[in-house]
Amino acid sequence: xxxxxxxxxxxxxxxxxxxxxxxxxxxxxxxxxxxxxxxxxxxxxxxxxxxxxxxxxxxxxxxxxxxxxxxxxxxxxxxxxxxxxxxxxxxxxxxxxxxxxxxxxxxxxxxxxxxxxxx
Amino acid sequence: xxxxxxxxxxxxxxxxxxxxxxxxxxxxxxxxxxxxxxxxxxxxxxxxxxxxxxxxxxxxxxxxxxxxxxxxxxxxxxxxxxxxxxxxxxxxxxxxxxxxxxxxxxxxxxxxxxxxxxxxxxxxxxxxxxxxxxxxxxxxxxxxxxxxxxxxxxxxxxxxxxxxxxxxxxxxx
Numbered sequence: 001x002x003x004x005x006x007x008x009x010x011x012x013x014x015x016x017x018x019x020x021x022x023x024x025x026x027x028x029x030x031x032x033x034x035x036x037x038x039x040x041x042x043x044x045x046x047x048x049x050x051x052x053x054x055x056x057x058x059x060x061x062x063x064x065x066x067x068x069x070x071x072x073x074x075x076x077x078x079x080x081x082x083x084x085x086x087x088x089x090x091x092x093x094x095x096x097x098x099x100x101x102x103x104x105x106x107x108x109x110x111x112x113x114x115x116x117x118x119x
Numbered sequence: 120x121x122x123x124x125x126x127x128x129x130x131x132x133x134x135x136x137x138x139x140x141x142x143x144x145x146x147x148x149x150x151x152x153x154x155x156x157x158x159x160x161x162x163x164x165x166x167x168x169x170x171x172x173x174x175x176x177x178x179x180x181x182x183x184x185x186x187x188x189x190x191x192x193x194x195x196x197x198x199x200x201x202x203x204x205x206x207x208x209x210x211x212x213x214x215x216x217x218x219x220x221x222x223x224x225x226x227x228x229x230x231x232x233x234x235x236x237x238x239x240x241x242x243x244x245x246x247x248x249x250x251x252x253x254x255x256x257x258x259x260x261x262x263x264x265x266x267x268x269x270x271x272x273x274x275x276x277x278x279x280x281x282x283x284x285x286x287x288x289x290x291x292x
Contacts, residue, residue, distance in 0.1 A: 039257050052222070053257050056248035063249065081255040 025065055032061050032074055035088050045088065160269050161253040168220055168228070168242035179217060179241055185291040186265040187216045189239070190251050192223040193231035198260045201278035202235045208284055209238035213291045218242040221251055221259050264290060 033047035038054045046054045046061075057078070064074045078086050090096045163176045180186055189205060191198040209216050218239035220228050225244075232242075245251050254263060255274070264273040264287055273290070275283050 052248070056252055059247055060249055060252050081252060082257070 165243035197278040
């Protein structure tokens with residue numbers, strides 16, 4: 001009886017730990033899919049789209065996660081195939097540096113003006 | 120003096136905003152792929168259409184010729200319009216055509232080939248579309264021209280036409 005109980009507990013524990021890892025994988029998958037642009041849709045992410053292209057990309061992301069690729073490696077793979085446009089979060093490069101630097105410059109300028117006023 | 124400099128900053132800021140938005144108005148918000156980006160062919164494993172055995176990409180592209188990779192399906196209407204041109208292209212000695220059968224039913228694909236002719240020296244199947252992603256394709260038909268160094272030198276989106284056939288023939292002379 002005791003052995004049976006131990007087996008049941010062990011079985012439940014293993015079952016739930018499997019569910020937990022699936023949950024983690026799903027969370028990562030959703031996070032990645034929400035950050036990928038559906039290239040043939042108007043303003044939709046792959047996560048939101050039901051198009052053939054989105055369906056294939058969902059499969060690819062699933063496959064890459066199963067292969068053990070990190071989030072950034074998956075973005076890098078897709079970027080290599082389709083260019084920067086496929087990722088919503090743009091990488092810092094010569095085409096996007098204004099996008100990254102301008103808010104910082106405006107913040108510093110605003111800060112300088114406020115500092116001068118207070119003084 | 121102080122007011123003047125504030126006015127100048129505001130004017131510069133407004134001009135900057137105007138330039139950014141004006142440029143934004145002219146740029147398209149739809150995806151336009153970089154079709155002249157030269158890349159090596161991806162390494163992949165795919166199922167042969169006829170024998171159902173798995174093949175390596177190195178085995179598929181093992182000859183010292185130009186390759187034209189065409190992604191097609193029996194359910195794709197534009198593929199029917201471009202098919203006679205692919206047959207014409209297959210008669211060129213320096214070119215070998217490789218077909219990627221995209222998300223298709225085997226019987227339908229075989230009927231398509233029987234009906235319209237087989238321009239391909241090799242057909243591989245892409246049952247779930249993931250192989251086409253390796254080539255950076257996002258729809259069908261798409262055609263890629265691969266040189267003797269196994270570099271993708273050109274990508275044609277949509278069905279090919281007479282002009283593209285001429286361009287391919289010229290590039291592979």
